[in-house]
Amino acid sequence: MTKYVGKNIPRLDGYDKATGRGLYTTDIYLPHMLHAAVLRSPYAHAKVISVDVSEAEKMEGVVAIATKDNTPRTYFNATASMFLTNLPDKPVLDQQIFSDVVRYIGDEVAAVAAETEAIAKEALKKIKVVYEELPAVYNVDDAMKDGAPQVQPDFSPGNNVCGGVVKIRYGDAEANWDKGEVFAETKVYMQRIKQAQLETHGAVADYNPKGHLKVYSTTQTPYPAKMILATIFDMPASNVHVKNPPYVGGGFGVRIGLSAKAEAIASALSILAKRPVKYIYSRSEDFLTSDSRHEGYIVSKISAMKDGTFVALDTRAYMNTGAYATLGVELAGVTGANGTSGAYRFPNIHYDGYVIYTNQETAGAFRGFGAPQGAFALETCVDQLAKQLGRDPLDLRLQNALRDGDEWWFPYPITSCKLMDCLKEAAKSIGWDEKRGKKQTGTIRRGVGIGCGTHVSNGAPFCLDYNAAFMRIEVDGSLLVSSAVPEIGPGSTTGLLQIAADAVGVPMENARFAFGDTDVAPFDVGSHASRTLYSAGYLLVRLAVDLREQIFEWAGKFLDVDPSTLDLVDGQIVSKCDAAEPHIEPTPLSYLAHQAHLRAKQFVVSGCKAPTNSPPFHAHAAEVEVDMETGMIKVLKLAAAHDVGVAVNPILVEGQIESGLIMGLGYALREEMTYQEGKGFYNDSYHKYMLPTMDETPEMESIIVEGFDPDGPFGVKGVGECGMIPTAPAIVGAVEDAIGIRFYEIPLTPGRVLKKIKEVYGD
């Protein structure tokens, strides 16, 4: 029996956040602190011939100016992949703080630290830069042509392919292709979108000339950020300290590693100025100069038997990764793995992922990490196959969905799988049987659709995953857990403390979690890949065993009983239920810890573990309404059934699912970064970027399918990214059910929809 796991414990950061006490990077003010502003390239591709800062330097209040001429030229990758890439692969290190070539509109050219932000911005106007413009390339097809402009000639000789073609082979798709009797093929195009997290990127760097660098930052991975900074500035990593303040206003993958270049630029300026420097991205900088979701297209082919059994899958993805690699290569792996080939029984799989450099804003990690693109491609093809076979799309999915005990191609087993239940529950909630396939007429037409998928509970084995932590009993008997995981919003630190309190056997009221700081705890990867609760929890339950053992050993001697007969329940040392009589009088841990202290003993453990991985599964169903005269689509309901193993804190799990649904809705219907040649992306603010608001949010039903994962701590699996993944497929499928038109391109903006309606139905 658990006391905390499975309960809706109010989140520990709730009070701080609701009352405005919670500190974020932008709240940090240090004595003598300077403010930074950054000069950015107006060209999509150009050589930087010279940067003249002489006039700017003369301005009163300007303290330091960083350019390519006075900062390290070290090549790095601003994302955690720099330190998480599995051997024998090597990360692509194609970034510099400031480079001789600018590769997209917005690329960094120089930075000023001044007494105020206004002075820093004014000084930017006085920096004279001489550019030599180079030919630029903006999309995947053009970039792959012979003779195309080369975005990163040193890292993709001759073809703009970043990091080599990502390949997945399982069974033999080519040899077995013709064993199928029915063949479906679809090509889908997906747009670039932005995370639009509430807190923009930012850092306050404080360089002490004795050689110590302390950085407050919005990173979602403090340790990798520390290691990247140490490499860039050629410092011992032990002299670099990265911490969240402690809160971070959202992540969604956009700051796995550095927060764009915030930490690197603030640090470079702080080193030059020998004073603390604060650099907070404007909303426009955040939109235009940090990682986005990959746009691109995917061609999918399924070979199947007439009875619907899948024989083979062949998918090819072409992803626009923009000017720098960041996490593009790893992401293309997940697009193929989890996105296209993770949810169904495919005995034969062929996947090629092309990650292509272009002269645009970089694309990288974004909730779902390529899986939403893969799932949209595959689910479109499954619906197409269902149509060709004359089958109900739900029925065809149920026939081919993975289930417990299945073999699959991933290098770890399916530890638990309730995908069938997810499909059935989502369908039931949306009213599939009553509503699907009902002929619609008139101006407003309704339909339902469904999609499913899988994801991960951490990055392994696609990238390195492990973490280390401390756990100790304070002298008053309370529990302190120190782990460098961040709290980027989902409530991971609350969930982890629920796990720790139950695993150790102490009341949560007397327990605390120290987090988000590389000086308070040893290595942790950080928050990405839906991993935090699963991976850090994986370690904490094992540390709890060590801690209890240490307590029992000492208590046994102190109380003069056999340690193996002791238990720790709710902060009391007691005899195990099945221990031989007489049972000891319950002894409070607070008393024991104090007595231990008086005898020179503290209960403290540390440890390090690499988790396995457990796949979560999910199915979403949507009901939509289409206005035939305007092309407007209204989502009436989203039903989301998730197999996340055990929900440690169900209300927080529902929060994750619902936020994923709304994000998926934006992806399906509205959000889109629109490029204007010569100007860059149009969408530089919330005003010009159509995130859904609560007004657009439909009825949502989150269904947590009862499950238990044998490898997850207390049976948990990842959930953070899952809500994003099959939402677009469900919505697009529902639109087809409503109006008989399949869309192969998202978002379904009213203009795009109406054009198609007029093509099919006439005026």
Next chain:
Amino acid sequence: MKYLIANSTTEVLEFLKEAGGTASILAGGTDLVLDIESGKKKADVLIDVTRIPELKKIEEVDGFLEIGAAATLTEIHSHPLVRKYFPSLVKACKKVGSRLIQNVATLAGNVITAQPAADAGMALSVLDPRFVLVDEEGTRECYVDDMYAGFGVSTLDSGRTLMTKIRIPLPKENEAASFQRLELRKSLSLPMLNVAAMAAIKEGKFEWVRLRMAPVGKGPVRAVEAEEWLVGKEVSEETFERAGELALENANPRSNPLRGSKEYREATLPVMVKRALLEIATQLNVMEG
């Protein structure tokens, strides 16, 4: 920059005179402050008119509803008289920005900023409003078409002239107004298109119709052809559809990277017109919605 708080209309005029054209009147400031920050507009003096009691009034006077120029959109759309007489204005005021914006922004400001797609100004434009303006030379009344000089440019120089109130004639029993909006997001977004209409219907026929649309030109653009054609026409689906087509003759929408192409706006404008007319017919119980 100086920030002056005026306590009366007379004081505003004194301040304006002193500043000699370098001042700007500030009510909600939801556009003005941003424009000053971004350098689009300049003002050495800001004159805050939000604490002048007579500018905050909303009242019924001699067959007119009078709305003080400093009344906020929230005060307007929650006012019983506005809700009673002008539901379409209530609807449109609720579409400007978000509730936070509506709590400070004003209807007068929505007209004076002269943005073509301004929802509240659009809904107002077909209600035959009179704008009461005061300057050194005295008080005068202007009509809608006197107010708009260009895209985002008002005829009113807020360095010299103060709008004190907006007077709207109360509708007769057989008159009603409507407002339709095509939108990518229900709040915090400009419309792709908006259409406002007012009409009198007698014995199943239109006596007269006022029909305006945006953003298809400068300010709220009159669909003159449709207005004229509609007079005496029977209230029916076919009539609405024909009116929608005619509205296109006065519309010249542009493409926007976000809010729809010219083609899309032209394809949907007739639909919005049709729905605006239907909304009126429904309110007057001539047709079912």
